[in-house]
Amino acid sequence: MAEFNSSLSCTQITDKVWRINLPLIYQSDLIKEEIVVPSGFCCDFESVPRLPIVYMCLGHTSFRGGAVHDYLYRSDCSPCVTRAQADAIYREISVISAVQYLLAEGKEPTAIQMARIHSQAWAKWAGVSAGGWRSYHKKSIHWKPDCISEA
Numbered sequence: 001m002a003e004f005n006s007s008l009s010c011t012q013i014t015d016k017v018w019r020i021n022l023p024l025i026y027q028s029d030l031i032k033e034e035i036v037v038p039s040g041f042c043c044d045f046e047s048v049p050r051l052p053i054v055y056m057c058l059g060h061t062s063f064r065g066g067a068v069h070d071y072l073y074r075s076d077c078s079p080c081v082t083r084a085q086a087d088a089i090y091r092e093i094s095v096i097s098a099v100q101y102l103l104a105e106g107k108e109p110t111a112i113q114m115a116r117i118h119s120q121a122w123a124k125w126a127g128v129s130a131g132g133w134r135s136y137h138k139k140s141i142h143w144k145p146d147c148i149s150e151a
Contacts, residue, residue: 002029002096008064016044017145026068028089033079042144043070065093075137083136087128094121
C-alpha cells in the first residue's frame with residue numbers, strides 16, 4: 001500500500017526554498033520501492049503558478065508530494081525514475097495525502113470528495129507533465145540556494 005512512513009519536518013530557508021530536517025520516507029505502489037528524501041535536501045514543494053483560481057485550487061495541497069517529486073526530479077536521486085514515473089508518483093501522493101487528511105479528521109471520503117481529489121490530482125499531474133521538462137535532472141540532490149553556506 002502506498003504510504004508515508006515518516007512525517008514531514010522542514011525549515012524555510014528563503015521565500016521559496018525549504019530544507020528537509022529529517023528523512024521523509026514514502027513507499028510507492030507505482031514503482032514498488034521506498035523513496036527516502038534525505039535530511040538536508042532543499043526543495044520548493046509545489047511550484048503552482050500564482051494564477052488566482054489555479055493557485056486557490058491546487059496550491060499548497062501536498063507539501064510531502066512536492067518534496068518527493070522535487071527529489072525524484074534530481075539527477076542523482078535513488079531510486080532513479082523517469083520523468084513520467086516521478087509525475088505519476090506525485091499524482092499518487094496527491095490522492096493519498098488528501099484521503100489521509102480526511103481520515104485524520106474522522107471523515108470517510110464520499111464519492112464526490114474522491115472525484116474532487118482525483119480531479120485535483122490529475123490537474124496537478126498535467127501541470128508537472130507540461131512544465132517539468134524545465135527542471136528534470138537539472139540539479140543534484142545536494143543543490144542548495146546560493147544564500148546557504150556549507151559548514
